Amino acid sequence: MNVDAQTIGGALTGIKSALDIVKAIVGLRDGEAIRAKAIELQAVILDTLEKGIAAREAQAAQLDRVRELEEEVGNLKAWNREKDRYELLDLYRGLFSYVPKVGEERGEPPHALCANCYQRGIKSLLQTNGQNSVHEHSWDCPACKTKVKNQWRDMGQLIAKSREPRT
Numbered sequence: 167m168n169v170d171a172q173t174i175g176g177a178l179t180g181i182k183s184a185l186d187i188v189k190a191i192v193g194l195r196d197g198e199a200i201r202a203k204a205i206e207l208q209a210v211i212l213d214t215l216e217k218g219i220a221a222r223e224a225q226a227a228q229l230d231r232v233r234e235l236e237e238e239v240g241n242l243k244a245w246n247r248e249k250d251r252y253e254l255l256d257l258y259r260g261l262f263s264y265v266p267k268v269g270e271e272r273g274e275p276p277h278a279l280c281a282n283c284y285q286r287g288i289k290s291l292l293q294t295n296g297q298n299s300v301h302e303h304s305w306d307c308p309a310c311k312t313k314v315k316n317q318w319r320d321m322g323q324l325i326a327k328s329r330e331p332r333t
């Protein structure tokens with residue numbers, strides 16, 4: 167709902183109508199006529215109040231939405247800056263993942279991001295499943311639950327290996 171000039175205009179018209187009725191009451195001498203005008207006045211005031219409350223609620227909802235959108239834009243900007251640090255690599259036989267570009271490590275230990283989550287704007291680090299057996303070992307995404315079997319348990323070695331020229 168839009169808080170527009172029409173809503174504000176409606177409230178002002180209500181106040182004007184109420185004042186007109188008050189002026190009419192001042193000129194009246196007859197008790198019944200005064201009572202009838204007072205009832206009319208009450209209706210106009212109630213209607214104006216309802217419109218005013220609705221307009222204020224609509225305005226509050228609009229402000230909430232603006233704050234939500236501002237937060238979303240901020241998060242998107244932050245993610246766009248962050249995602250630029252990473253590049254897509256094939257970490258040995260089909261474990262596609264985003265890893266920090268050379269020179270973009272910023273002191274962080276070697277790590278890889280889930281490619282699926284990266285594409286959806288979520289930064290999720292692949293974690294070893296901790297299995298010592300090379301046949302049971304996988305790199306898992308805690309966010310989307312992707313599991314990729316891979317015998318290498320050291321991410322630093324895996325990244326270094328994937329950057330060597332293939333033969």
Ligand SMILES: [Zn+2]
Binds near residue numbers: 280290307308312
């Ligand atoms: Zn994922």
